[in-house]
Amino acid sequence: MARIPAQPFDFAIDPAQVALVVIDMQRDFVEPGGFGASLGNDVAPLQAIIPTVRRLLDGFRAAGLPVYHTRECHRADLSDCPPSKRLRGDPALRIGDDGPMGRILIAGAPGAEIVPELAPLPGEVVIDKPGKGAFYATGLSEVLATRKIRQLVVAGVTTEVCVQTTMREANDRGFDCILATDATESYFPAFKAAAIDMITAQGGIVGWAAPTDAILGGLDG
Numbered sequence: 001m002a003r004i005p006a007q008p009f010d011f012a013i014d015p016a017q018v019a020l021v022v023i024d025m026q027r028d029f030v031e032p033g034g035f036g037a038s039l040g041n042d043v044a045p046l047q048a049i050i051p052t053v054r055r056l057l058d059g060f061r062a063a064g065l066p067v068y069h070t071r072e073c074h075r076a077d078l079s080d081c082p083p084s085k086r087l088r089g090d091p092a093l094r095i096g097d098d099g100p101m102g103r104i105l106i107a108g109a110p111g112a113e114i115v116p117e118l119a120p121l122p123g124e125v126v127i128d129k130p131g132k133g134a135f136y137a138t139g140l141s142e143v144l145a146t147r148k149i150r151q152l153v154v155a156g157v158t159t160e161v162c163v164q165t166t167m168r169e170a171n172d173r174g175f176d177c178i179l180a181t182d183a184t185e186s187y188f189p190a191f192k193a194a195a196i197d198m199i200t201a202q203g204g205i206v207g208w209a210a211p212t213d214a215i216l217g218g219l220d221g
């Protein structure tokens, strides 16, 4: 088992039990002209992590290790999008409304697709999730159990929303999680920093954090 230098202390990565989970690198969150940008967010920092997320993906693929992708999206009839979710945010542009890249966060809409640079390869599992966490109302637990995965490297957007929620869900289910700090991003730099602090505080109450190079070095080791 290789040791990855990480916060709050080294992470012992076990290639037999580890998987990469890439959260919601979807056009509507990341690309100019998408949902996130339409709400007035600067998407440039999210776009900037695409090459780093790609390096993580390529490292896991080259090592023959499992990779999972998630997409935040809903059924066309919105039966899986409760008012507690749909009615939050800007009333001018809500989940299910017609947006610049099709209906906002509806399965099958162009904006709900993963950015082409990070497109899943044939055979890679894509988890469509109606919640912020990747475990809520999805088959992710079962998929990971089938492969006997116990450790997750986590990347994607946004750090303090879907990434952090997924790490908390995973930790409660017994997974050791490490966040790739330069392969995750937020529209709000202070929220990203705070999320990393919250994850790693108190002896790693939610998990670990390390840059991509350190994680890939652990795969090599």
Ligand code: C5J
Pocket (backbone or CB within 6 Å): 023, 024, 029, 072, 157, 158, 159, 161, 162, 163
């Ligand atoms: C948000 C996400 N921020 N993927 N979604 O609404 O973090």
